[in-house]
Amino acid sequence: MCGIVGYIGEDRNPLLGLSILKRLEYRGYDSWGAAIYNPEKRKIFYFKKIGKIADSEKEFKKARFWGNPFIFHNRWATHGEVLERNAHPHWDCLKNVFLVHNGIIENHKELKKILIKKGHQFASETDTEVICHLIEEKFKGNLEEATKEALSDLKGAFALAIICQKDPQKIVAVRFSSPLLFGIAKDGIYLASDPSALLVYTRQIVAMEDGEIAVLKPENFSLLKERTFVPVEWEAKEVEKGKYPHFMLKEIFEEPEAVENAIRGRILINEGNAKLGGLEQVAERLRKVKRIFLIACGTAYHAAKIGKIMLEEYAKIPAEAEIASEFRYRQPVFKKEDLGIFVSQSGETADTLACLREMKKKGILTLGITNVPGSSQSRETEAGVYTRSGPEIAVASTKAFSGQLAVLALITVFLARQREMGVVMGKRILSELTKIPKLTLQALKKASQIERLAKKYKEFENFFFIGRKYNFPIALEGALKLKEIAYLHSEGIGGGELKHGPLALIDKNLPTVVISPSDSVYEKMVSNIQEIKARKGPVLAIATEGNKEIKKLVDDVIYIPKTLEMLTPLLSVILLHLFAYFVARELGRNIDKPKNLAKSVTVE
Numbered sequence: 001m002c003g004i005v006g007y008i009g010e011d012r013n014p015l016l017g018l019s020i021l022k023r024l025e026y027r028g029y030d031s032w033g034a035a036i037y038n039p040e041k042r043k044i045f046y047f048k049k050i051g052k053i054a055d056s057e058k059e060f061k062k063a064r065f066w067g068n069p070f071i072f073h074n075r076w077a078t079h080g081e082v083l084e085r086n087a088h089p090h091w092d093c094l095k096n097v098f099l100v101h102n103g104i105i106e107n108h109k110e111l112k113k114i115l116i117k118k119g120h121q122f123a124s125e126t127d128t129e130v131i132c133h134l135i136e137e138k139f140k141g142n143l144e145e146a147t148k149e150a151l152s153d154l155k156g157a158f159a160l161a162i163i164c165q166k167d168p169q170k171i172v173a174v175r176f177s178s179p180l181l182f183g184i185a186k187d188g189i190y191l192a193s194d195p196s197a198l199l200v201y202t203r204q205i206v207a208m209e210d211g212e213i214a215v216l217k218p219e220n221f222s223l224l225k226e227r228t229f230v231p232v233e234w235e236a237k238e239v240e241k242g243k244y245p246h247f248m249l250k251e252i253f254e255e256p257e258a259v260e261n262a263i264r265g266r267i268l269i270n271e272g273n274a275k276l277g278g279l280e281q282v283a284e285r286l287r288k289v290k291r292i293f294l295i296a297c298g299t300a301y302h303a304a305k306i307g308k309i310m311l312e313e314y315a316k317i318p319a320e321a322e323i324a325s326e327f328r329y330r331q332p333v334f335k336k337e338d339l340g341i342f343v344s345q346s347g348e349t350a351d352t353l354a355c356l357r358e359m360k361k362k363g364i365l366t367l368g369i370t371n372v373p374g375s376s377q378s379r380e381t382e383a384g385v386y387t388r389s390g391p392e393i394a395v396a397s398t399k400a401f402s403g404q405l406a407v408l409a410l411i412t413v414f415l416a417r418q419r420e421m422g423v424v425m426g427k428r429i430l431s432e433l434t435k436i437p438k439l440t441l442q443a444l445k446k447a448s449q450i451e452r453l454a455k456k457y458k459e460f461e462n463f464f465f466i467g468r469k470y471n472f473p474i475a476l477e478g479a480l481k482l483k484e485i486a487y488l489h490s491e492g493i494g495g496g497e498l499k500h501g502p503l504a505l506i507d508k509n510l511p512t513v514v515i516s517p518s519d520s521v522y523e524k525m526v527s528n529i530q531e532i533k534a535r536k537g538p539v540l541a542i543a544t545e546g547n548k549e550i551k552k553l554v555d556d557v558i559y560i561p562k563t564l565e566m567l568t569p570l571l572s573v574i575l576l577h578l579f580a581y582f583v584a585r586e587l588g589r590n591i592d593k594p595k596n597l598a599k600s601v602t603v604e
Contacts, residue, residue, distance in 0.1 A: 002029065002076055002088075002102045004180065005197060006161045006171050008069035009188010009218050017072040018060065020190070022053060023197040026247060026393040028593040029074035031087035034060075035098035037168050038067035044098050044165045048087040069171045069216075071161045071191075073100035076596075079108070080125030090129045092136035093120055096165045097143070099135075101128040102193055103158035103178040111153060131160065143167040144215050147174060151213075157350055161191055171216040175208035179348045179376065182206050182216060189216045195372070196391040207374030246591045248394035248485070252577045256440040258399040259570060261388040262406035263433055272426025273417045274410040282383045285365050287418050289339040292319040295327055295355045296343035299397040299480065300404060304343050305473035306569050307408035313566065314429070315416040324351035328358065340366045341411070345392060345400040347375025356380055369407050371400050385411065394592045396484045398577045401477065402440075405570050409433055412566075432564045436571075439561040443574045446558050450575060453540065453556055454582030460511050460538075463490040465576070466498060467515035468524055474515055474569045478576035485594050486584040495521070495528045503531060511538040513579070514554070515572050518544040519565040529553050542572050 003024030005017050014036045021032065033048025045065055049056040053074075073088035080086035088100040105111070108127035111134065116122070120133045134150035135143075143164040157177035163170075173180055173191055183190045183202035190198050195205055206221075208214055215222045244250035268275050279286065292311055294304035304321040311319040328351055340359045344352050347370035356377065359366055368377045368384030371392065378384060387403030409429070417426050457463075463482060467475035476492030483490055493502050495514075506512070512532050516525035530553065532539055539554040544562050551557055560571040584591050 002193075003074045003197070004100050004102055004159060004161050004191065004193040005072040006069065006173070006182075006191030006216070007188060008169075008171050008216050009185070011187055012067050014065045014068070014070045015061065017070050018053065018057070020192065020197050020201075021072040021074060024074060024192070024194060025053065026395065026592050028076060028395060028595070028597060030077055030082045031084070032072070032074040033087045033089055033100075034065070034070060034072045035089040035091075035100075035163060036065045036067050036070040037163055037165070038065075039168070040067070042165070042168070044095070044163060046089055046091070046098060048084060048089065050082055050084055050087065068188075069163050069168070071098070071100050071163055071171065078104065079127040086124045086126050088128065090124060090126065090132050092132040094136060097132050097135045097139065097162065098164070099128070099132055099160055099162040101131065101158055101160050102180075103176075104156045105130060105154055105158065106156040107154070127156075131158075135162070139164075139166075141167065143170060144172050144213060147172050148213060151176075159193055169217060173208065173214040173216060175212050176210055177350060177353065177376075179346070180208045181374070182208070182214060182221065184221075188218055189221055191216060196393065205374065209379065210376065246394065246581070246585075248396055248398060248581055248591050251392055251394055251399045252574065252581060253444060254390070254399045255402040255574055255577075256437040256444070258387070258389040258403040259406045259440060260437040261390070262403045263410065264388075266410055267430045267434060269427060269430055269434075272413075272423035272430065274414040274430070276385055276410060276414055278385045279367070279383050279411075279414060282365060282367075283418075286339070286415060288337055289317060289365070289415070290337035291335065292317055292339045292341060293327075293332075293359075294319060294321045294341045294343060295324050295352055296321075297324050297349050297351055299401050299477060300343040300345060300349075300352075302473040302477040302480070303401055303404035303408060304341070305476070306405060306470055307341070307343070307412070309470055310408060310412040310566055311415065314412050314421060314425075315419060317415060317419075322355075324349065324355045328354045334359070334362050334364050336363065338364050340364050341369065342366065342377055342381060343369045343404055344377055345371050345389075345397055345404075347372045347377035349377075353377060353380070367411075369404055369411075371403065395594055395597050396481055396580075396591075401573065402570055406433065406436070409567065429564065429566070432567055436563065436567060439563060439571055440574055442561050443571050444578075446575060447578055449558060450578045451582045453558070454579060454586050456556075457511060457540065458583050458586040460509065461488060462505075462510050463488060464502060464506075464510065464512040465490060465492045465515070466495045466512060466525075466528055467492075468495040468521040469519070470566055470569050471515040471517065471572055474572050474576065475513075477573055478513060478515070478580070481577060481580035482583065484597060485580055485589055485591050486587055487589060487594070488583070495525055498528055498531060503535070506532055506535040506537040508536045508538065511540060513576070514539055514541045516541050516543050516550065517560060517565075517568045517572065518547055518562070519568060526550075526553065542575055
């Protein structure tokens, strides 16, 4: 996802905007730019460049831009190549309306043809530029009125920040299926597409709702409806790397804290139950649920797959984990006793939101698991649970995943105790869950060992990750992380599927990471190891402490502490996150901002 920044107020030094935009660099981008209104010259000046901010920051400072309002943007190329003319901001024929845009305009080709026939000339290949010309068509002196009229012609998902030379003392902000928020401070109003960009300046955040237009002025703001402030609980220091070389490593080492935050105040140990205030209002409806769909994308989908196993094994409720981008185009048959659980770190994942809205139309109960208060998902689901993981800056998700698993464990106990689970089993699961933060700290002590192993395995270009039951999704997650940040080909495979095709590729040049804790499927995993070693395949195993026999079977082994089978993913995944990180570091990859990827996928 691209980044939007804006400001209007007392500070007329656009270096402020540049400073805020740098806080969105973690999302990844290939170009950046700004538009600044100079009140003395009554003119909007613009600047845009290909590459990173650091490459052209001196040139921007040398230009000595001055004034506000201003808007900034960093862009991942979608429509149009990585060329300066395709970078944001864009403007109309008269250079009156300037805007930046996140998202996609689905009908831009049709609109462009119409506008060209009317005499408009386009300078870029982007879908964004059509919005500028549409507003130009509608403009009669008032920017927000022209914007409202132009929006009726647009189809797609978009967040917009717009300034205008002939109506200068305002920023018009638009949010439709792409996140946008603004913050109120003593010196003015700040605009951004992510709250982490604003934490240094204000904690008073207004998260815009879908279809909402905001008019930001130096002294006030107006919206289409009355809204309240949402104080952001994150601290500014949480979005700094501190002593760590990369945000990803910092966030891996925050996984124990993420689990602790997710479960704090939510465990009633004597009752063997979870206290989830976000579910209380729908508790009676949850008693009647007979089938659950867990819907997510990417890493969150792996958490959903683990949640499916938890819910079926302990709550005895049939469950399906679904990839949102596929589920939204199917025609599933829903029943009134169904439940949809939507898992998303940002709460703004476009495909997941599309599924949520479709299920709501069908009258299905919807719950959300997200990390961001005020996000679209948190507002649109009927109930939900926040993971409380704090801001996650690295593109590759780590601590948010651990928070999701902890919350899914709590929801499992909550639903199971409504049904057949007794207090003894509830106590056992929750008691073990309270130990996980300390056990994850123990797992993190293996970092130096994993760092050494990364030096050994970095020479390989292909990897298999295998697991069964609770750790099959962890195999998928381990493979995904290695792809994301090390750019190595890797596949996550169910252990039982190895002999159904993938085994043909095993030889001395293809290592397999085997997730084999001492659980109900351990013996089956031993069989997999033997199959691989018979074909001379290198094996790196993750096993439970005390298992000395496995050393005789594999090339390398890393141990995790013992816990309940359903909670082993919270321990095994940390080792795989570290493994991906150290391999990527050995290969010199851009770990926090991997190529071609974005933190929050707000377009299809």
